[in-house]
Amino acid sequence: MGKVVAGASMSLDGYVAGPDQTGFDHLFTWYNNGDVEMPVGGEGTRLDLKMSAVSAKLFADMIASTGALVVGRFLYDQTNAWNGQHPMQCPVVVLTHNPPEQHSEHFVFVTEGIEAAVAKAKELAGGKDVGLNSGTITRQALQAGLVDEIEVDLVPVILGGGTPFFGEVTNAPVKLTGPVSVREGIDVTHLRYLVTKA
Amino acid sequence: MGKVVAGASMSLDGYVAGPDQTGFDHLFTWYNNGDVEMPVGGEGTRLDLKMSAVSAKLFADMIASTGALVVGRFLYDQTNAWNGQHPMQCPVVVLTHNPPEQHSEHFVFVTEGIEAAVAKAKELAGGKDVGLNSGTITRQALQAGLVDEIEVDLVPVILGGGTPFFGEVTNAPVKLTGPVSVREGIDVTHLRYLVTKA
Numbered sequence: 001m002g003k004v005v006a007g008a009s010m011s012l013d014g015y016v017a018g019p020d021q022t023g024f025d026h027l028f029t030w031y032n033n034g035d036v037e038m039p040v041g042g043e044g045t046r047l048d049l050k051m052s053a054v055s056a057k058l059f060a061d062m063i064a065s066t067g068a069l070v071v072g073r074f075l076y077d078q079t080n081a082w083n084g085q086h087p088m089q090c091p092v093v094v095l096t097h098n099p100p101e102q103h104s105e106h107f108v109f110v111t112e113g114i115e116a117a118v119a120k121a122k123e124l125a126g127g128k129d130v131g132l133n134s135g136t137i138t139r140q141a142l143q144a145g146l147v148d149e150i151e152v153d154l155v156p157v158i159l160g161g162g163t164p165f166f167g168e169v170t171n172a173p174v175k176l177t178g179p180v181s182v183r184e185g186i187d188v189t190h191l192r193y194l195v196t197k198a
Numbered sequence: 199m200g201k202v203v204a205g206a207s208m209s210l211d212g213y214v215a216g217p218d219q220t221g222f223d224h225l226f227t228w229y230n231n232g233d234v235e236m237p238v239g240g241e242g243t244r245l246d247l248k249m250s251a252v253s254a255k256l257f258a259d260m261i262a263s264t265g266a267l268v269v270g271r272f273l274y275d276q277t278n279a280w281n282g283q284h285p286m287q288c289p290v291v292v293l294t295h296n297p298p299e300q301h302s303e304h305f306v307f308v309t310e311g312i313e314a315a316v317a318k319a320k321e322l323a324g325g326k327d328v329g330l331n332s333g334t335i336t337r338q339a340l341q342a343g344l345v346d347e348i349e350v351d352l353v354p355v356i357l358g359g360g361t362p363f364f365g366e367v368t369n370a371p372v373k374l375t376g377p378v379s380v381r382e383g384i385d386v387t388h389l390r391y392l393v394t395k396a
Contacts, residue, residue, distance in 0.1 A: 011371075156373070
């Protein structure tokens, strides 16, 4: 059985987006500041990233180990449904109160809450990991005790506000174990933690 | 000339204190979870900490390199003026609108704002570094462009709210360089960043 992994590029002050959806140039600098080519996506959604060797290895491992994603409706809309398919090319479960009438075959919509969304993603993941993106979904999943690991790509910038990765988690403090892995990319520190189970 | 270094133990979600001044048991676990004795403070204010070897080395270096501190009035009151002297045994500049009528000789009170407080601390530091503790002081100093380095002792816990280390910095995004140092203690990751100057 795969794990449930919440992951995000996060500023040192804890944000996955700056005020008014700014800051992405800083948060995702590490996607394109190295010399290892990392093509992601398929026909029509291809992105040619160029990362440090460290980040590329982690990124490739993450894509290989992830069988499905759970995302929120905001991210789905904001990315225009990734123009039809998520660059990781795995099934994506969208948690929403209002499923769209039309959508591509690569998306599944769940309205019954975070437990149902994660359960659906596990079913689709075929034994691989389930990835959670990003803030609201991670907070809900942490509160429901559904998260096994947290992968933070910690970026050297202070954004001063915006969308927190973790938010006001109601069952805080949530104790973590680790980091069990620390890897230095260029302008990013990849940290992996386990969520300590009671 | 010494540097101005803002430092704090911070949760993964960016807080130096949890909601209603909770969370310190988590944030300062690393002060007492190792086997290297680290006595700090003097007569009447002595604390016997026991840290990992990695944390003890960093802690001792920080004490040796710090010539003065700048703190806010809240921290001064909350700690009861550290019972007369800060455990680091260096001069402490307290930024406040209302200096107390009586205080020990180890404290200096500045009312003219963060620039004046840092200038006074530099004068007292005798060429060593000036340390800033913690949230409000750090935010004000970042906004005034006075911070050279940031030392984060990153603790594996999500506090879900409380006092942020950085807060709503008005000149964000503040770009950092680094981490220039990453050291793993027990239940803490010591990260040092340089503030990128324009």
